[in-house]
Amino acid sequence: MSQSAVEPTDRKILQLLAEDGRMSFTDLGKATGLSTSAVHQRVKRLEQRGLIQGYGATINHADIGLPLAAFISIRPIDPSQPDDCAARLEHIPEIESCWSVAGEESYVLKVRSTTPAALEDLLARIRSAANVSTRTTIVLTTYYENRPVTGE
């Protein structure tokens, strides 16, 4: 697997872009003491190496009609069946994240929904798509989410 030691300058660039994904190459240059084209090349290389996987805007879901967030922990009903939950659930748009985990359950999903009724419907779709039982934990308050964690 990967991991080829990230240079201090590249680390700095990653950190800056994690905090402000729209920062210009000019400003990245000023912040790192490099020329615009030098950072430009480094960023392109970081993208190619897969260290930068993409860029996104952080959306206020509560204000665009998706006020309900929840964690859904799932376990297979028939443990002898092939364990392909991730693939079976991929098409469901309300699923924001999908992790397999070590613990009482096999997977944890994070989902967004409009209303309790819509969440109930979503649960039914998840159960039937993946043949699993579910345990749902409703999010009450999001204090923060996806803070940049870059180490050091």
Next chain:
Amino acid sequence: MSQSAVEPTDRKILQLLAEDGRMSFTDLGKATGLSTSAVHQRVKRLEQRGLIQGYGATINHADIGLPLAAFISIRPIDPSQPDDCAARLEHIPEIESCWSVAGEESYVLKVRSTTPAALEDLLARIRSAANVSTRTTIVLTTYYENRPVTGE
């Protein structure tokens, strides 16, 4: 509280920026059938209204030396104490997300760490900072994370 019905064009802009946070105003204009300055104004308004909370790069944590991810569910040891866990934990840099939840535990944290030993140390810091007991669920595989969920 907020929620003032998001216009179809604004919805489209939010969706496009959620998928590519570095998309240019020119391209946003082409994709929405508006002039560059029209989208520019709309994006500025979406930022002011707080519907766009920021922009970030998605980093491959495994490859920058943070291969361990985990969920930490916590419950207060002394339920009579004020419930200010989020504030007490905010300074810990390994905590990527912090939610209060309805369920057996009061909070769920998502953390990133380097090694099992570093995770053990992190758990100790969390317990002593917030006076809580913890239950840790290690992430084995991240199938996907923070997919754009914009509804409709």
Next chain:
DNA sequence: TTTGAAAGCGTGAATTC
């Protein structure tokens, strides 16, 4: 890694609908 040049983009003001 830098420089330099061309193309493209962001930004604001004036204008129109």
Next chain:
DNA sequence: GAATTCACGCTTTCAAA
């Protein structure tokens, strides 16, 4: 109120060194 056009300056991008 919101969209467009135009113009200026800055940013991106690529070649060459």
